[in-house]
Structures are given as C-alpha cells and as structure tokens.
Amino acid sequence: MENKETRTFRIDPSIEMKPVHFKNRFGIELAGHLYLPEGYAAKKNAAIIAAGPFGAVKEQAAGLYAQQFASMGFVSLAFDPSFGGESGGEVRSTASPDIFTEDYSAAVDYVGLLDCVDRERIGAVGICGLSGMAITAAGTDTRIKAVATLSMYDMSRDMSRGHMDYYTGEQRMKIKQYLSEQRWRDAESGTYALGNHEIGFDEAGNPLTAAMEIPEELPEGADPVFTAFFQYYAKRARHPRAVNFVSSWTATMPVSFWNFPLMTNIKEVSPRPILLIAGENAHSRYYSEDAYAAAQEPKELVIVPGADHVDLYDNFEKIPFDKLEAFFKNHL
The missing domain is CATH 1.10.10.800 (Arc Repressor Mutant, subunit A)
Structure with missing residues (x-):
C-alpha cells in the first residue's frame, strides 16, 4: 500500500483515501485513489472521477481535486491512466486517445459497483490534456451524467496541428x-x-x-x-x-x-451538461472556447480572471471550487 506522503498537495485528515485497482476492457489494470466523504457508508452517494493533467499522476492535481470533491460530499476517484503512474500497460510513458478515453469508462464501471455509490449520479472531470478524453468518454458513455474540464488541452489537435x-x-x-x-x-x-x-x-x-x-x-x-x-x-x-x-x-x-481526433462526438454529450473552465491568461484558453462553441446546450464556459493555465492545477485562490460544487450538486 502506498504511503500517503507521496501525494504532492495538502492532505485533509478528515477525508479517507483508499488505494484501489480495477481493469479497463483491454485488460489493463488501473491504479486509483478513492476519496471517501464523511458518513459515506450510510447512504448512496454521487461520485466524481478525475484524471489529468496529461503526463501527471493521481498524486498531483487529480488527487487534489478528488480530495476536494470528497470534502463536498462526493465519493471521488483519481486514477492513473494506462501506461503511467502505478497503472499497468506496456510500453511505459506512452499514451492513446482511445485507451485513455476507455480508462474513464472503466473508472465508471468501478465506482458504479461500489455499495456507497448511486450509479445514476456519476460525473467526470478532466484536467488539462485529459479533458478531451473525459468529454469523448461522456459523448458515448451515457452513464456519465455531467462532465467538467479545467485548463483544457485537446491533445490530438495539439500534437497534429501545433499550438494555435x-x-x-x-x-x-x-x-x-x-x-x-x-x-x-x-x-x-x-x-x-x-x-x-x-x-x-x-x-x-x-x-x-x-x-x-x-x-x-x-x-x-x-x-x-x-x-x-x-x-x-x-x-x-x-x-x-x-x-x-x-x-x-x-x-x-x-x-x-494524429490518427484519432478527440471530441468529434462532443455534441452527443447533450442533453447532459458540460462545464468548461479556463484561465483568462492561459495559453490554452482557446481549446475551451472552441469546445464550448462546438458543444450543444446545456453548456457553460467560465473564464477565471487573472489565472493562467497552471493556476487551475493547484491554486486554491483561482480554482472556482464553488462553481464546480454547484455544477455537480445540481446535475448529479
């Protein structure tokens, strides 16, 4: 079992964290941290799945968000995508838009089977380069009832067309x-x-x-x-x-x-809601703005004043957690 000290953010002692493992449909075993709110065992809870940034691990921004969601009363899961962190898959340090998208649905499988989770109330969060995978998963997997992104990067567009x-x-x-x-x-x-x-x-x-x-x-x-x-x-x-x-x-x-563009199904997330959050000064802001233009209602774009791309990884003074809490409590 991993020592919690490997997490790179302030630990909330009131939130229980359990290391967990589950498999995607390709047979790759994924590693996650399950964050549990106080009193979780006494009821069926809404759940939120978080991953990203691209090239990061669950002990970084995704874990920070998952812990914060648990403090709001959600059962939350931060996970390492395939081929990285503590998750399985060979070759290491590689990535796939298809498999990373599948990893979100595998995480839905896992949390939806927990006794403490209401499987009709599961949401997804993508940070930075996992945003495109979260939206793509939601476009097909209707079990995801709401999806939010922070500092979106469309990795297919970024790698095949360059910045801007x-x-x-x-x-x-x-x-x-x-x-x-x-x-x-x-x-x-x-x-x-x-x-x-x-x-x-x-x-x-x-x-x-x-x-x-x-x-x-x-x-x-x-x-x-x-x-x-x-x-x-x-x-x-x-x-x-x-x-x-x-x-x-x-x-x-x-x-x-290059072969497989992400978010081609973004219109099919509707009628489930999308929340896109980007920093006013983020070099990546255009990805969220373009995704907002492509999505169908219900959708919302939040531009955080004075924030850059990385501020939304761990800057509590800039991350609009109140907006995220209201969004998921309203839609899950």
Whole structure:
C-alpha cells in the first residue's frame, strides 16, 4: 500500500483515501485513489472521477481535486491512466486517445459497483490534456451524467496541428516523415526511443525531436508558460512517477493522436451538461472556447480572471471550487 506522503498537495485528515485497482476492457489494470466523504457508508452517494493533467499522476492535481470533491460530499476517484503512474500497460510513458478515453469508462464501471455509490449520479472531470478524453468518454458513455474540464488541452489537435494550429502543410509532412522513420528505428532496435511529443521547428525548418532535457533550475529568460509548468512539475508538485519534467514520452506516441481526433462526438454529450473552465491568461484558453462553441446546450464556459493555465492545477485562490460544487450538486 502506498504511503500517503507521496501525494504532492495538502492532505485533509478528515477525508479517507483508499488505494484501489480495477481493469479497463483491454485488460489493463488501473491504479486509483478513492476519496471517501464523511458518513459515506450510510447512504448512496454521487461520485466524481478525475484524471489529468496529461503526463501527471493521481498524486498531483487529480488527487487534489478528488480530495476536494470528497470534502463536498462526493465519493471521488483519481486514477492513473494506462501506461503511467502505478497503472499497468506496456510500453511505459506512452499514451492513446482511445485507451485513455476507455480508462474513464472503466473508472465508471468501478465506482458504479461500489455499495456507497448511486450509479445514476456519476460525473467526470478532466484536467488539462485529459479533458478531451473525459468529454469523448461522456459523448458515448451515457452513464456519465455531467462532465467538467479545467485548463483544457485537446491533445490530438495539439500534437497534429501545433499550438494555435500553426503547422503548415509542409511542416505536417515533415513531422509525419520523422515519425515514420522513427518507427523503423524503433523496430530495428527493439526498443522505444523517447522524444518530443509537441514538435517544434528550428530556424532551418527542421523538426525538433529530441527528448526534453530537464534543467535543475529554471533557465534565465524562460517564457511564462515554461516557467509555470516548471514551478509546478519540477518544484512544488514533482512526482517521480510522472512523465512531465521527470522523463519524456515515447517518440512515436503522437502517431495515435494524429490518427484519432478527440471530441468529434462532443455534441452527443447533450442533453447532459458540460462545464468548461479556463484561465483568462492561459495559453490554452482557446481549446475551451472552441469546445464550448462546438458543444450543444446545456453548456457553460467560465473564464477565471487573472489565472493562467497552471493556476487551475493547484491554486486554491483561482480554482472556482464553488462553481464546480454547484455544477455537480445540481446535475448529479
């Protein structure tokens, strides 16, 4: 059993946490932390499932949210997606839009079988890059009665089109050629090399494919986005099982996200509600705004004044927990 001290946020001693395991329909065993509100055993409770950010583990932001939801009276589950954290799956440090979406439905299977949960009152939360998977799961899995996202990243769009969709057709072809050649190298070596999953370009127009070099300290002149990520993943919430600022993703991992776009079924979440929350100053804000435009009613977009992308990971002064509590208590 894992020591609770590995969690990277303040522990609420009034909330019971139980390490749990369950399998998805691919047979991969997933690891989670189940957070239980006071008096949970005496009634059937609503439940909320949380995961993310992309490359994070349940001991980081997802656990913080799950613990907070439990303090509101919800049975809450934070889990490690397949191939990462304490969850199973080989190869490690890889990802799949399909399997990560399935992981949400597997979590619904698990909590819905608990004696203390009302299976007609289950919601889902996606943080950062797991937002697209939470919405995609809800589009098909009608057991998810409400879905909320924080600092959304659409990972399929991000990897295949670049930030703000800046990739040109020529750049996209260069990335596809690189990924295809990398598959040959992996096949020949029998291993899976690490690489850059958000591929940029150098001044000569060549793809920047090397795995991230993780600095011990924040580089001088670092841009605000990198600074915010560094301060969270490398400093105050660093966790050895996370990918972010600890290791890197497998180099060919983007192939799955190029092949399979997320949230193509977002309109089919309706008539169940969607709540999208983004920071006013977040570089990722456009993902939430575009998802809001694509979704059907009932839907709500909340822009948090003065907040950046990472503020919604763990900044209690910026995260609108009152809005989340009202949303889930109204719809579950």
